Amino acid sequence: MDLMKLTSNAKQIQDDVLKEILTLNANTEYLYRYLHGSSDKELFKKNVPVISYDDVKPYIQRVANGEPSNVISGKPITGFLLSSGTSGGEQKIFPVNNKFFEDMAFIFALRSFLISKHIEDDEEGNEKGKVLMLFFARQQSTSPCGLPISTSVTGYLMSDSFKNRPSNCFTSPDEVALCPDLKQAMYCHLLCGLRQRDEVVALAASFASSLVGAITFLESYWKEMCSNIRYGQLSEWITDLRCRDAVTNILGGSNCELADQIEEECNKISWEGIVTRLWPKVKFIQSIITGQNSQYIPMLEFYSNKVHLFSPAYGSSETMFGVNMNPLCKPQDVSYTFMPNISYFEFILADDGNKGEIVDLVNVKIGSYYEPLITNYYGLHRYRMGDILQVSGFYNNEPQFRFVRRKNMVLSVNLEVTTEEDILKALNNATLVLKRSDLLLTGFTCYADISTLPGHYIFYWELKAKNISDIVKPGNKVLVECCCVMEESLSALYRDIRSKDGSIGALEIRVVQQGTFHSLMEIFISQGASPSQYKTPICIKSSEALAFLDNNVLARFFSDKSPPL
Template structure:
């Protein structure tokens, strides 16, 4: 589909959102109405009114037994009339546990459509997007199979291994497919950077699924730039790159010795400060494309430091369950990102997040501006009125399609007593603390937190990994600065927290435990051994995993506590 055709189709979809949604639900019920799952509720009916009256709102635990039966080899019509060909594996790091979801090529077709639409939207706002190349940190992991023999993998791996990716008419990446499909993460990342450096003048954008992985790629460059320069100088790739596809394809891109380029990169990378390093190494880059909403917002200051404040574009809102929508204003500030829901992706309903009336369910076109909702998803593959666990706020409409700001994950909270400190509260508090860190030239590279109830009273604990802004600088902790960070975080929390902390003394002083550099890499590796995808990994904001906590605790270098109660 051409750029103009995609944008025209977007107008049609969003203008006729209600009709598109009704038609999609009609199709889903026609195909899935006879499944074992839906027969319990519809008893042969397949109309919208019966669906809304009889089909319950469910969580993953409700549908998991049906999904597991299909995964073990029972016919797909246990839960869906579609033929299931793949299972998508969620990361498990944001919601607490891994989940699997049945899909087929319809999902990947929709993903291809979204990718093309995002590209068209970017072309509308940024000149030359389609003329250069993208340095994208795409990777895959080894495929597993269900007991019935169907492939099971994270969304990114499943899509990259599908025909929809392999048969793209034009690929604008600096890295060849052999690198993208390499399942060894270290070799994959090294080769991405090597290809990107050799083709530095052609790079117009830099991309990763999540901001956390892009930061990881920059840190990898910090530790491997000397070796990369050696490869460029000699025209030969390092011997430890043993993946044959990587070696052969990257050797072609290297094309022989290039001492001038190696010298230039060495000159930049050996400078004391890495501020603006992305634009220094890739001078024609126009923007960074990666998700920086929700818990990824913690990486905004780091990316702005390294990129000389290039635009940070959050292109889409998607999950293993469904694709939701796109960002139609890609150059807006990260904190202003809203996603326009596309009515042809899934049938969407919304549960009003209001303690006084939390049973009200509304359709996509009937949400109200400013209100907070949890989306319910009904897709082609067996999910019906499925609670996503995301909390969204309506920020506007594009034609008749609503636009939503991601607020937080439901249930991801800290609490000692009856206070509720949400993901949004935590991220806001950390932004305030980040301003204090500025005075000591430190950057917060990673964090997580939990409630320590082994003390009396219980208190909040934040694990922080810090880094000097100057390259290879030694982190020097100023007690006054760190204690002030503790106090600022507490002052940022809501009145209930401050009342229990100050007036009743039933919450103890907030603690920051500074961990050694590389600790959050170790935490990521632990979660990957449990099945998380490298490119989809998100550090849990609130950590509850005992072994994960043990990894953090083993690397604690210093502890700091707030030294005063927050004002009421």
């Protein structure tokens, strides 16, 4: 893999990518009205407008309804990808063909190369070992014309790129990842990982939330898994036959010694460091820990005895972007180096509307905040995806970006605008207060309540005791202090309005019952969200979800003083 060539010749590669995309697509119905068949870069920049999803949705829908692919794409559309809908609102569908999954495979291979380069084999020089990878497929739907509609993870698991991958380093057989029942799949993933505990060198999932959810699941089912291992028999409720046969083969008969070892660790009073206690050869945990997933870092550190957290790649349903070239960096220092051979990337200064100057990938400036515009091979041209990134540096001639926030993810009850970045900063400061107690924050979301005057921010928190046998008893003093610390962490405008004219009310934390956020996930999954791609929304907009959360509230706490200016 010639990373030097890719990252040193970014400008030329990007120009070649745009030329190829325009040559393929210039005669599509969408692009022809702007380019009249030309593949000229300057004409593209002059004539093709910057768009949002609503602009291109009618064209996508026409192809989904059965019109020819050349409405938007010069090559046949073979399916549609469903966005998660949990980070930016409603779900969207995007046209794709096999190139998308080839790009995913390329990013995964690059990720593996970087891991092997930075994280060495064990002292005996043995092979890298196996990864407990939490992949979940969900049932595909079909468009009116019969093309599959799936999440990017499901699409990848069904693709030739996955089926024909060079080797399988996962503890689970493919039948587990492809099992359509989430509970059965999660159980079998963890059971296979436990059965092969001495071979596991990493735990991995698309997002940190999935890993925390897996450990919570393990707390409920470890005794049953130990029984399966002890007697070499899989639980009867695992009814997916292909999955059942494959996992039974992994179990391979009775193993009382292993069952005793697992039981001894899981029976201890605290699950602190449980990951390294169950899988002593684990060298790193791999999942996205940037953006809204940063809230799970303290939980993962608690469970893993601070094993290194590797945030590997940046991608979306619209395109893959790039990789973290420094797997050993701290979570707060993660940047992603864009790969110039995947799509054509342009950038517009963040929050500058349509007035800002659009620059190419190699012309971004260190320290500046940008929103990426995507031109891909299958129908998106100068598409605003809504992420805000900051340029953190360059790898050769290739820029590196820090993920900052989703563009429209804000709270506001008055004139103030509170961004995702503001919320996560406030939350991180509050978790430092929680550390002084024996409580862990396992899930949160928030919304701006303007149903009463003055309006105020409400944060829903799910808490957990560090010791398994302890009952969660949130103390008034600690939680009120958390409210105050969060307010102190918010913007100067928020603090000014809150302190001076009282048109923002006291910030509130509502503590919910344990298991609430797992049930919230199930609600979103039942509405079409992907188990592999699910991220708890930072800001809740669904009235159904808010009603559910309120039905599970155990206690309410408010800041008891105005924040300092």
